[in-house]
Amino acid sequence: MNGKRIIIVTGGTLGDWALGDIHEDDVLVGSDRGALYLIQHGYTPHISLGDFDSVTDEELSRIRSSSLTFIDCDPVFKDLTDTEMAFNWALDQQPDHIVLLGALGTRFDHSLANVHLLRKGTEQGVSCSIVDANNQIIVINQSTRILRGSYTHISLLPLSLEVTGITLHGFQYPLQQATLQIGQSLGISNVLKESEGLIELQTGLLLVIQSKD
Template sequence: MDASSRIVIFSGGRLGVWALRMLKPEDFLIGADAGALFLIRQGLSPDVALGDFDSVTSAEAAAIKAASKQYIDCDPVMKDWTDTEMAFQYALDRRPSEIVMCGVLGTRWDHSLANLHLLRKGVEAGVRCTIVDEHNEIAAIDGWAPWRLKRGRYPHVSLLPLSLEVTGITLEGFQYPLKDAALSLGQSLGISNVLLEPEGTITISGGLLLVIQSGDDPPPQN
């Protein structure tokens, strides 16, 4: 796959019109289980639909298969990965420049947390990965390169350790700056910061850090 390509995964969690507005014509679309049903109901043809399809009816599964460019199903019992992890690993294997996951957060917190942990695999693979829903954009970063954020899309920026400790945290362009700080798992020091400059930079030297941009209202469309 072209190194400049972006893969967008749609799973069966919270989805809406907001998810369609963020799509680009050149995106490679993966529908995981009910996420594929959402795509075809919007008139979109997934490049790949995969999963055990236990969240859809047999008629809906047949419609997904007919509308998708590739259809991969598996036994719902004899499998080790969730549908979202299957989709994520498929995406990683294609070595894109970026992976965006939609519909991976919802009422099942076990699934939501497991999907959040997939961001670690993205960091380890060196692929920029984000989880997006109507109110949040979530990424995980390590110390390999600074992470840059633009002001305006989401008003709040929170930092939470995904490892036991994150060290060397330096923030530039924020209302509450940090310089070579450390955060341990369980601390809330990094909650609800605000960007003051048009662009902010987050740098860390060790560990794995969740960067959560959020707002109570849907972000404005560019």
């Protein structure tokens, strides 16, 4: 699926905002209850997969019959979350980009685990992002241009033990060859002064979180 964008819809917090992130030519993956969300809004998942322990038998039957491909597994005898199963499938397709919708929610453990999936994508050279109503999250390991879009704030947090050589261009609060270490809040709540900015770095994995209140 080179040249394609894969949208994974999973079972966290979803709303009408998510529909605006789905494009006509996207490959749609439904993870557990995320598959039901797609179907309820008129979309046909290319593949639906998971243990489906968060849907009723009737909803499961609908997901099974409305998906081009359906894969289920035992909810007890499995090692991966439904979202990671979907993410691994998406990585195997070698797309240009993977977007995770519904990957954040009330379960902080699942939310954090899903953020960590971005590291796996980055290390395999696949651009990935998590999007919800108020945030867009990516992980970078090289110099990257960032578009401001509709977001008011941008925060930088290390996902590796440290990130070195961080230099910011076009930001209200500049950094020059800075090092960020796990546990520091120096990179929180910066602002892009223009429509785009540049983040340079030398080593490490950096979480870039764009947000709006």
